[in-house]
Amino acid sequence: MGRAPCCSKVGLHKGPWTPREDALLTKYIQAHGEGQWRSLPKRAGLLRCGKSCRLRWMNYLRPDIKRGNITPEEDDLIIRMHSLLGNRWSLIAGRLPGRTDNEIKNYWNTHLSKKLRNQGADPKTQDKLTEAARKRKGKKKNKQKKENRKDKGSEKTLVYLPKPMRVNALSCIPRSDSTFTLDSNSGSASTSQEKVQSLEAKEVNMEWQADNDGDNMGNIVFFGKDHDLVNGASYIDAHTDHGTLEKLYEEYLQLLNVEEKPDELDSFAQSFLM
């Protein structure tokens, strides 16, 4: 006997959503907000699994979804982010406002992996963080690895975190008022230890102010709690998507510093992925 399914499958609709179902779901969420996915279908009058509702909303119906082709700049960023993060689609998506993890995953599988292959690169070997990601996931296959890591002792590798920004997939997408909060850590302590402690202690709420007169991403500026610029380098004044995306990627490179600090990569990955 396994675990009970997330919802009763009996009598539930499957497959493509109808416009009516979309309308019901959208209307309900607009009125009551997201969450309580398990009970949502019943309350919304939908014969769907809660997970299906959530997926439909997250990947398709949300008003802030950016439809349309992936731009070359996004394309480039996805490739490079993937080289750093591996198949962490939600994390990658979090850095591409308006894009969903599913969309990026599909785009990777259909376009980019092929593109890389054509260029003579192995799409799979790109992901330097895949191992760390797998460990985090704690899937059965890797449980032994996880145990081994435990056995190495409780010593926690210190991680140098210049100015990591934790941006989840949702928070990265501008709300209708174009202002939303990001979680970020601001690190300015002098030693690694202090940095980590400082980073853990400080949660700087940042606002992403994006003007609305153009695309989803216009000029973007990060502010600290008191609307001061955070850490100087966190200031992004990008007049193009590419500028913003490039900046984000540069930060990742800086954070990872893969070649020079290989031992720290995994720890960083862990902390970053938390």
Add this chain to the structure above:
DNA sequence: AATGCATTCAACCGCCATGCG
């Protein structure tokens, strides 16, 4: 026009993490 193969992407599935009682 008909057929078969290739590609795309929305949706599903199973698993894991987290929060709560």
Add this chain to the structure above:
DNA sequence: TCGCATGGCGGTTGAATGCAT
């Protein structure tokens, strides 16, 4: 500490569509 409910993630599937013959 344990078990359950729920949310979230990544891998996979399959229907729809495009394209070549």
